[in-house]
Amino acid sequence: MGPLDGIRILDLTSVVMGPYATSLLGDMGADVIKVESPQGDIIRQVGPSRSGEMGGMFLHANRSKRGIVVDLKTTEGREVLLRLAEAADVLIHNIRPQAMARLGLGYEDVRAANPGIIYAGAFGFGQDGPYAARPAYDDLMQGIAGIPALMAASGGGEPRYAPVNIADRIVGLHVVIAVLGALRYRERTGQGQEIDIPMFETMAGFVLGDHLGGLSYEPPLDAGGYPRLLSQHRRPYRTADGHLCVLIYNDRHWQSFFAAIGRPELAADPRFASHGSRTRHIDDIYAETARIFRTRGTEEWIALLQEADIPYTPMHDLKGLLNDPHLQAVGFFEQRQHPAEGAVLSLKVGARWGASQPQPTRLAPLLGEHTREVLEEAGLAAEHIDRLLEKGVVRQHEGVATAAE
Secondary structure, eight states: OOTTTTOEEEEEOOTTHHHHHHHHHHHTTOEEEEEEOTTOOGGGGSSOOSSSSOOHHHHHHSOSEEEEEEOTTSHHHHHHHHHHHTTOSEEEEOSOHHHHHHTTOSHHHHHHHOTTOEEEEEESSOTTSTTTTOOOOHHHHHHHTTHHHHHHHHHSSOOOOOSSOHHHHHHHHHHHHHHHHHHHHHHHHOOOEEEEEEHHHHHHHHHHHHHOGGGGSSSOSSSOOOHHHHOTTOSOEEOSSSEEEEOOOSHHHHHHHHHHTTOGGGGGOGGGSSHHHHHHTHHHHHHHHHHHHTTSOHHHHHHHHHHHTOOEEOOOOHHHHHTOHHHHHTTOEEEEEETTTEEEEEEOOSSOOSSSOOOOOSOOOOTTTTHHHHHHHTTOOHHHHHHHHHHTSEEOOTTSOOSOO
């Protein structure tokens, strides 16, 4: 039994941010019902799949869910959604509030069907600012939060986005946190509520937590920015025959490093004297350290760093990550059989729980795989469901029976 066993979540999200959040809640045991349009979540088409509708990103961001198709642009589709909301604990959407209102599915509409529901919206911007109605995607949120500018400042090149959906996944984690907090509040008070989780404000706090620096004070003490993170030399060290990720961070690390490489004179260099001094001279320090690492091979460095108890890791590519011996030892990858895709890899939940371990409860659903099942649970008669299917208001996957058995 997962920690959220008994909690039902209506998932009206698509692409990455919302689906990632709801998959985490599903891993914790919540009954997550993913509601898709007849066209399906666009992220189904990203990357190869055997069926053409189950790309890898969709597969991993939509596990631990049941999937239904409802055309929310129809009156009957709206009625179906509100019927499902009556028995739900949480509704999560990443549709702009203006669009939800046009669908007749704003907070007050849903609250009328279920006063205790937690209604969580994750979208671009807070609704009391001038950007309220703007659309939002990961690239846009990275840009407005300053990440490409920081990438340029740290590397001396053109601005670029981080090559992961970092904004989607960070905000997705905040969605999970908000929902868990709201569930706890409702447990104590009996009160549901509406929660907005805006991407811009969330990412602004994430970036500025590292880089506001001296701008935190009035008057400012500096121009902001964390020098170590912005150093152009902060990168995996090139060795004589490869690369290695090393962080020589505190006083003990540096003293051990100088002793291990036979350069005790560097310990007397005032630039290395303290953490504050190293931060002020970080470009020079990282540049000198990079020159030192080029003098030996990777395996020689690993032996030296292990002996000196200095933190390091290999620099993996994707193949290296899949073959990492630690991930293999902890069983991080599990091969499972998907009904449309055959053998697929499922990723383990990283956290270890002593009593109620979260784990994937099912693989990502086919488009409309559980439509009839969910609607029957909501109390809709078989004849009613058949009519909705015939009219295209809802859809059942072709590989699943469309008539009641």
